[in-house]
Amino acid sequence: MALEAAERIIDEQGYAALTARKVAAGIGYTVGTLYLVFQNLDDLVLQVNGRTLDALHARLTTAAEDCGDGAACVLALGHAYLAFAHANRNRWGTLFEHNLPPGREVPDGYRAKVAANFELVEAQLRQAAPHRFPDEIQEAARALWSGVHGVCILGLTERLGILGSGTLETLVESLVGNYLRGFCGG
Numbered sequence: 001m002a003l004e005a006a007e008r009i010i011d012e013q014g015y016a017a018l019t020a021r022k023v024a025a026g027i028g029y030t031v032g033t034l035y036l037v038f039q040n041l042d043d044l045v046l047q048v049n050g051r052t053l054d055a056l057h058a059r060l061t062t063a064a065e066d067c068g069d070g071a072a073c074v075l076a077l078g079h080a081y082l083a084f085a086h087a088n089r090n091r092w093g094t095l096f097e098h099n100l101p102p103g104r105e106v107p108d109g110y111r112a113k114v115a116a117n118f119e120l121v122e123a124q125l126r127q128a129a130p131h132r133f134p135d136e137i138q139e140a141a142r143a144l145w146s147g148v149h150g151v152c153i154l155g156l157t158e159r160l161g162i163l164g165s166g167t168l169e170t171l172v173e174s175l176v177g178n179y180l181r182g183f184c185g186g
Contacts, residue, residue, distance in 0.1 A: 007091060053113040059080050082172060093156075118142065121145055128180060
């Protein structure tokens with residue numbers, strides 16, 4: 001119930017509006033009761049973000065099914081990422097807005113969820129460029145996805161107009177297509 005309440009607050013008001021008091025009020029409990037389940041607000045946000053990463057993974061997995069060859073699938077993943085971010089703007093944004101306090105490590109389970117999303121990209125890159133070494137595939141997935149993420153950020157914050165660019169989709173197609181031509185060809 002608390003996770004659903006936190007997701008509603010984030011969806012409706014954004015991450016900055018999320019407080020333990022609002023979550024507790026949303027489920028009819030006290031803040032003290034909330035902290036019997038979660039260590040603190042960071043723990044709650046990590047669990048919300050974990051659910052968001054699971055939903056993103058499901059969306060990307062669906063996009064990678066029956067999309068053709070590896071290059072076409074990487075592009076399908078890029079489009080799916082944009083669509084997910086657009087449809088879940090505030091929860092997607094919370095993945096990047098929330099920072100743990102200094103000295104606190106991201107839990108292994110959370111790291112595994114992030115890695116699972118990158119693995120979807122890596123699997124398609126392995127198919128598209130079978131001659132590349134595993135470390136090259138891993139680095140390429142992160143570099144390429146950083147670019148896709150950047151296009152997504154610019155689009156969702158309505159900064160693309162400043163650049164005088166095309167649509168998000170055409171920018172992702174250009175980025176992915178040009179990257180893959182270089183990566184797969186060499």
